[in-house]
Amino acid sequence: EAQHGFRALDCESVKHYVAARPPLQQRVGPPASVDSWTVREVGDGNINFVFIVEGPAGALCLKQALPYVRCVGESWPLTQDRVRIETEALAEQAAVCPEHVPQVYLYDKAMCLIAMRYLAPPFLILRRGLIAGSTYPHLSAHLSAFLAASLFHTSAIKLDTTAFRQKQAQYANDEMCRLTEQVIFTEPYIKADNNRWTSPQLDADVADLQSDVAAKVAVSQLKAAFIGRPQALLHGDLHTGSIMVTQEETAVIDPEFAFYGPIAFDVAKILANLLLCYFSLDGHEAAAGAGSRQAQREWLLATIRDTWTGFVAAFTALWNEHGGAGDLYPAALAGPAGGPVLAALQADFFGQLWAETAQFMGAFVIRRLVGIAHVADMDSIEDADARAACERRALRFGRRLLVEGSGRGAAAGKGAGFASID
Ligand code: ADP
Ligand code: SR1
Ligand code: MG
Ligand code: MG
Ligand code: MG
Incomplete structure (x- = not known):
């Protein structure tokens, strides 16, 4: 069963999610520029969805966990608490090794989502x-x-x-x-x-x-x-x-x-x-x-x-x-x-x-x-x-x-x- 208040984002809705949250929105561009933002879903891992949102002011990476294993589908349910674990572990690692961990900007428990630094190419x-x-x-x-x-x-x-x-x-x-x-x-x-x-x-x-x-x-x-x-x-x-x-x-x-x-x-x-x-x-x-x-x-x-x-x-x-x-x-x-x-x-x-x-x-x-x-x-x-x-x-x-x-x-x-x- 999905986390209470959860909704899966797609390339369109993720823009509005970012635009509605000033600390995120400011990293991408002014609200009036939303229509010019581009979004790519780049998740090539087995488990989750990852969106890159780019606009005139910069870019963001948003990772969202659905209540199942992505590469298998709904037949393999998986706890969305994994996003809390990931957020807390990233903080634990950043405390002792900040140079090797991406900065987290936001953890949204209900949406099972992390917004973090976009590691742009050449990364x-x-x-x-x-x-x-x-x-x-x-x-x-x-x-x-x-x-x-x-x-x-x-x-x-x-x-x-x-x-x-x-x-x-x-x-x-x-x-x-x-x-x-x-x-x-x-x-x-x-x-x-x-x-x-x-x-x-x-x-x-x-x-x-x-x-x-x-x-x-x-x-x-x-x-x-x-x-x-x-x-x-x-x-x-x-x-x-x-x-x-x-x-x-x-x-x-x-x-x-x-x-x-x-x-x-x-x-x-x-x-x-x-x-x-x-x-x-x-x-x-x-x-x-x-x-x-x-x-x-x-x-x-x-x-x-x-x-x-x-x-x-x-x-x-x-x-x-x-x-x-x-x-x-x-x-x-x-x-x-x-x-x-x-x-x-x-x-x-x-x-x-x-x-x-x-x-x-x-x-x-x-x-x-x-x-x-x-x-x-x-x-x-x-x-x-x-x-x-x-x-x-x-x-x-x-x-x-x-x-x-x-x-x-x-x-x-x-x-x-x-x-x-x-
Ligand atoms: P999963 O848990 O599904 O394996 P990952 O966290 O490994 O998801 O992310 C999947 C893909 O998304 C990565 O292989 C990478 O291409 C891209 N990605 C994830 N985080 C970032 C980031 N902070 N910056 C740029 N790309 C990222
Ligand atoms: C369903 S197994 C998926 C695998 O991908 C993850 O990244 C872990 O390695 C896991 O074992
Ligand atoms: Mg991965
Ligand atoms: Mg292995
Ligand atoms: Mg993973």
Whole structure:
């Protein structure tokens, strides 16, 4: 059932919505100019509608949640409370990392709508830029900074456990978490109507996955961590379609799946999506010419490594500076920065985190090849045989990550590395 007072906007009614609200209207143009305003619905995500309103004074982005999943339709109802979650998470992230989050101008609870800064071109969705062949020199540093700030400051390393538990309640986000449990951790491993894959090419690979006992055990361990291990306020959907970039800037959007969960979930989701792009490059290279994506291939691997190592460095720096205040590793127990106890706690923390990150990466790669929601990196490879070849390599590597992890145990916590990429 829709939120009381809700009405779905379209490209015409959204103009009048903006014109009737002076703080929004002033960003677009004088009321008399409304007829000259242009509106585009640009929502290319799976869940919501996004309008860009442009007029003589500037532009605005309005995101509205209908009471169902956009890419499925009314047969999959979905809570509109996701807009509150997104608004509050954006505020939480902006408090510690304002340079990587779009400014919110208005949250309208009844209309299930957020008005925010329009990230105008050259800002582009990272996934789109990567498919076009671009690289981004600051991406790993920006992602490391965003991950470290958003995860550290909401964890019990920083917070007292009363505040920590209050935030868990604030971000329970039950329906969105249930969706994730279903489409990431369950359906790819069973026969489910939502699943799809490049068929018939991958039929045997999918049959193998769905009868793979070790994969089912490993993904169930990850689901247990997702359900039962609140460590920090996660973004919850940090793939390359949730990041807008220029050559200079990085903005993280769309935290409607935010909730208290395992830190590895966020770290792994972005790394897995970079890995999916990596595995798609053979298919794009086939169309563009041999060797044409080699530099991007190397940049993607370096970015995966540097995002992890940069995250560890930035999170450690925050921990050394603020960690003693939180209830998890209080100064009385952990001792000073540089001392043996804190150093041992940090080595243990990042060792476990890396092992779990590698496994979550495997699950995220697999769900994008077999489950309901695929990635344009692969889908845009027109030749089905070429696409299937890329997807098969990715699926096999994803399965290895899921079941075997990084293959390097805790030692890999000091620097990302896989024994080999396939
Ligand atoms: P969904 O929750 O449906 O995935 P997103 O928040 O990811 O929706 O937005 C869908 C698309 O809308 C993005 O891929 C991007 O193209 C566009 N978009 C979203 N927010 C902005 C923004 N602040 N500025 C410019 N474009 C945006
Ligand atoms: C119905 S599944 C849709 C997917 O898109 C979102 O962005 C999340 O990744 C979700 O799993
Ligand atoms: Mg999105
Ligand atoms: Mg979304
Ligand atoms: Mg994913």
